[in-house]
Amino acid sequence: MRKIFITLFIFSFAFTLHAQCDVSKRPIVFIHGFLASGDTYSLQIQRLIKNGYCNDRLFVFDWNSVTGNGKKTDSLLQDFINAVLLKTGASQVDLVGHSAGGGLGRGFLLDSVYAAKIAHYIHLGSRKWSYEFSWFKNNRCLNIYSASDKIIGTGAGNVEGAANLDLKDKDHYEVATSEETFSAIYEFLNNGEKPVSKNLKMPSIQIQGKAVELGSNEPMANAIVQIFITNIKTGERKTKKPVQTFIADEKGNWGPFKANPSLYYELALLPADSLARRISYYFEPFTTTDNHIYLRGFAQTGMMGMMLSSLPKKEDQSAIVVFSANKAMIGGRDSVTINGIPISTPQLTPAAKTIISSFIFDDGDGKTSGKALKQFSTAPFIGGVDISLPVNPVSKNTVYFNGSYLVLPSISSKQKIVLAVFK
Secondary structure, three states: OOOOHHHHHOOOOOOOOOOOOOOOOOOEEEOOOOOOOOHHHHHHHHHHHOOOOOOOHHEEEEEOOOOOOOHHHHHHHHHHHHHHHHOOOOOOOOEEEEOOHHHHHHHHHHHHHHHOEEEEEEEEEOOOOOOEOOOOOOOOEEEEEEOOOOOOOOHHHOOOOEEEEOOOOOOOHHHHHOHHHHHHHHHHHHHOOOOOOOOOOOOOOEEEEEEOOOOOOOOOOOOOOEEEEEEEOOOOOOOOOOOOOEEEOOOEEEEEEEOOOOEEEEEEEOOOOOOOOOOOEEOOOOOOOOOEEEEEEOOOHHHHHHOOOOOOOOOOOEEEEEEEOOOOOOOOOOOOEEEEEEOOOOOOOOOHHHHEEEEEOOOOOOOOOOOOOOOOOOOEEEEEEEOEEOOOOOOEEEEEEEEEEEEEEOOOOOEEEEEEEEO
8 A cells, every 4th residue: 555545634533423423334535626625525524424424434535736647646546545445444435526626536437447446426516528438337426517617617517327416506616515515415325315414513513634735735744733712803812822732744634623612713824844934724613523624835836836926925014815615705696805895896706717715915005906916817716806904903804704704813924824714
């Protein structure tokens, strides 16, 4: 077994998320899309656990979607699935792929030896196909897409012989994260049985995850993760010392941490490389156990490094990233503002770009134009807005997202980047 065996995203301890889990259910392997990570499937995994799946039989395959080699990635996926089968004792897994991960998943079935390890394949928000493998019939496939998906567009559609579902009004990310998608997946894998529980809230909550580099998903070994309780009104830390500190292991894993559902938290990511940017993630209260909280560090080289090199390092200006974890920010549909200034409009966040991350900072003139930052104009899923965020010890920055809000402290971009996460 090759190196991939030790990179499985597996946590051996179990949480009491469900009265009982069914060990007879097949393991599921999830593949994310371009620029994404395993947290694409965080909600779906939580829903599966609440409906009888065992936590230690649900796996995410993190791959380098930016500069990864196709043949190497196929080989790594094969090793990953072999390791899952060895760990669980199962003879087959169910495979799920979203977007570019759908291309990877469907391509895996090209090889009949590989395909023999797959019981069912689920294709989410990815291009349709017009053929059938004799060794893997289309009736073993579920194809979910949306007429409103502006990334795949007309490339999606019904696949003859497969189970097909058009979500109609869901965006590209919602095809992977929505409750409708979960219900369809659950029923497809469980002989038409409907899920019994959709309530994810629970009294006892633990969180954990991975520290990885944005895009490449390379583990950030030895990165420090500090957890602070924050003031809901100011975003400031309530204590000088963190309530808990973790050092990411060689696979980037950190945690677990027992969270209070009534508190707001800052998760500070301090890379082992002293030259890398420090980033503080601010979250709404955690209301459910989540094993897939990804803290992404910023690359210093390559395509991502070039794009992110424009982020300011100024004592007198903040830089903020607004991240929508489970849906795009679409102008005309979603209301997103920072300090009352819109950052989601048809011009800034058009449906065609499917923006989930918006970088907010001053373009250098010390003024707010509210216009799109040009350096993010060509990349999918990423946008930016020119807004001046002067550092002031008594000021704060407030982000509203469709009725939810997070208050962030005013901190210099030289010190760190501030990132607001909306679930």
